[in-house]
Every structure is written in C-alpha cells, then in structure tokens.
Amino acid sequence: AGATASDKLGKSSIPGVKKIIAVASGKGGVGKSTVASNLAIALAQSGLRVGLCDCDLYGPSIAHMFGTDERPYQNDEQQIVPIEKYGVQLISMGFLLDDNSPVIVRGPIATRYTQQFLRQVAWDNLDVLVLDLPPGTGDIQLTIVQTVSLDGAVIVTTPQEVALIDARKAVGMFQKVNVPIMGIIENMSYFLCPSDGQVYHIFGKGGGEHEAKRLGVPLLGQIPIEMHVRECGDEGHPIALEDPAKSASSKAFREIAAK
Ligand code: ADP
Numbered sequence: 001a002g003a004t005a006s007d008k009l010g011k012s013s014i015p016g017v018k019k020i021i022a023v024a025s026g027k028g029g030v031g032k033s034t035v036a037s038n039l040a041i042a043l044a045q046s047g048l049r050v051g052l053c054d055c056d057l058y059g060p061s062i063a064h065m066f067g068t069d070e071r072p073y074q075n076d077e078q079q080i081v082p083i084e085k086y087g088v089q090l091i092s093m094g095f096l097l098d099d100n101s102p103v104i105v106r107g108p109i110a111t112r113y114t115q116q117f118l119r120q121v122a123w124d125n126l127d128v129l130v131l132d133l134p135p136g137t138g139d140i141q142l143t144i145v146q147t148v149s150l151d152g153a154v155i156v157t158t159p160q161e162v163a164l165i166d167a168r169k170a171v172g173m174f175q176k177v178n179v180p181i182m183g184i185i186e187n188m189s190y191f192l193c194p195s196d197g198q199v200y201h202i203f204g205k206g207g208g209e210h211e212a213k214r215l216g217v218p219l220l221g222q223i224p225i226e227m228h229v230r231e232c233g234d235e236g237h238p239i240a241l242e243d244p245a246k247s248a249s250s251k252a253f254r255e256i257a258a259k
Helices: 032-045 107-119 137-145 161-176 205-216 227-234 248-258
Strands: 015-022 052-055 081-086 087-093 128-131 152-159 183-186 221-225
Touching: 015 032, 015 137, 015 161, 032 052, 032 087, 032 128, 032 152, 032 183, 032 227, 032 248, 052 221, 087 128, 107 137, 128 248, 137 161, 137 183, 152 205, 161 205, 183 205
Parallel strands: 015 128, 015 152, 052 087, 052 128, 152 183, 183 221
Antiparallel strands: 081 087
16 A cells, blocks of 8 residues: 555555544533444444444543443454444453553553554455544654544543633644644533423533634534433443434434534
C-alpha cells in the first residue's frame, strides 16, 4: 500500500481499517463510553462493518457495557482476534490485563503498550473503527492522537460548564495534531419526566449547542438522560439495540450514525 501523507509524518494507519474515529471527552463520567458503544452499534445497524476499541487501560468499561466476559485469542500470526457482539468487532486493552489486579502501568510503558496494541489487532475488514479514548488530555491520549492516523474526533460533553471547559481542552488537543473535529455530542441534555411530561434541564441548557457554534463544528446530537440508558449499560445490552420509537436516546444515536 502506498504511504499516505500522514504516514510520512510518523502516523500510521491500522491494518484492516478504512476509517478511524476517536470518541473523546475532557472529563470522566459524562457518558463517553456509553456514547462510543451506542454509536458503534448504531453504525453497525446502518450496514457498516464496525470495530470498537476501548483504549482505557485504567478503567475499561466497554466489555461490561456489551455484556461479555469473553476473551480474545491470538491467531497464528500472534495477532489479537477481536470478539464479536451486536454486530461490532470488539476489543479492550483491559482484556489483556488480569481482572483483579490493579493496573500499575507507568506513563511511558502505558504509551508504548497502547501504540503496540493498536497495531496488533486482527481487525476484519472494517469500514470504521471507533476508539473510545480514556477521559482527559494526558500522555496516553496524546500518544494515540499523534500516532494513529485519525480521520476525525467526536467530543462528548454534558451541557454543564465544568464539562465544557474540559471538552474545550480535548478539542484543542485534536486541533494541535490536525485531526478534524467531526462534532460535539451533548449527553444528558435533558430529562423528560415520565410522570409530569415536563422537560428538565438537569445539567443546564444549550451548553453543547453554544460550544459547537463557538468552535464552528456541528452539534451532532443531544442524548437525554434516560433511566433505560443506564440500565441497558449495566445489563450489557446498549440502548441503541432498542426500538427507536420507544427510546429518544436510541433514536438520537441512530440519527447521529446516519450523519
Ligand atoms: P464515561 O465513559 O464518560 O466515564 P460512562 O459512559 O461510563 O461515562 O457513563 C457513566 C454512567 O452514566 C454510566 O452508568 C452510564 O450508564 C450512565 N449514563 C451515561 N449516559 C447516560 C444517559 N444519557 N442517561 C442515563 N444514564 C447515562
């Protein structure tokens, strides 16, 4: 294969993958892994071949959200073969670590591990690989965005100012390495109360929209707070698998995937 411009800059593409998208957040707990999981499923439902990689060494959660404790195996070429669930090829850096031992991997080792890891997976002919980055803008995140040839990044935030401040930092990190920001997904945008039918803006209103305008990037979607989103995550059966007529979140994820 011919070298691309980004190869010459020291970045490289990942074998078996056409397009790589990072899902990032400046802050933990805003629903980044929930968004990455549901987006991957919604993209697969739209007919694409999709992979999802949980890059969070310290707090991997994707396997749990997909309700699997299956472990990948190594093939004859010493590559790691992803497991497959809900139409998504799935891998977690956490798969390679012992479940019960705390992760004591120092920065430089974690960084090297991440670089190696991303190239050792036997992805099977993916249209798009979604990388669920660890929250924040530290060493590991920077290594990934510098060494993988990313086609774009999606930033997850809540409407709350403290989340937006950190989301801005994440945007800055991608801009520094010339990765296009595909847009912002605002999570926990509002709560539609089932008993009184009122909409409550629990974490504030319009933060994501305002930030997207300020940055000149699209607001890709707004995901409501739904008890079912959390329940589905806990049960290992993400909300995007539900009928979009019955869940505003499921509908929102499908609309985002269609973009
Ligand atoms: P992060 O990856 O940013 O740390 P998670 O995706 O792990 O965040 O989400 C944190 C918690 O919030 C999880 O228990 C998840 O199920 C829940 N959650 C995320 N988004 C929503 C939502 N829109 N509605 C209800 N619960 C949500």
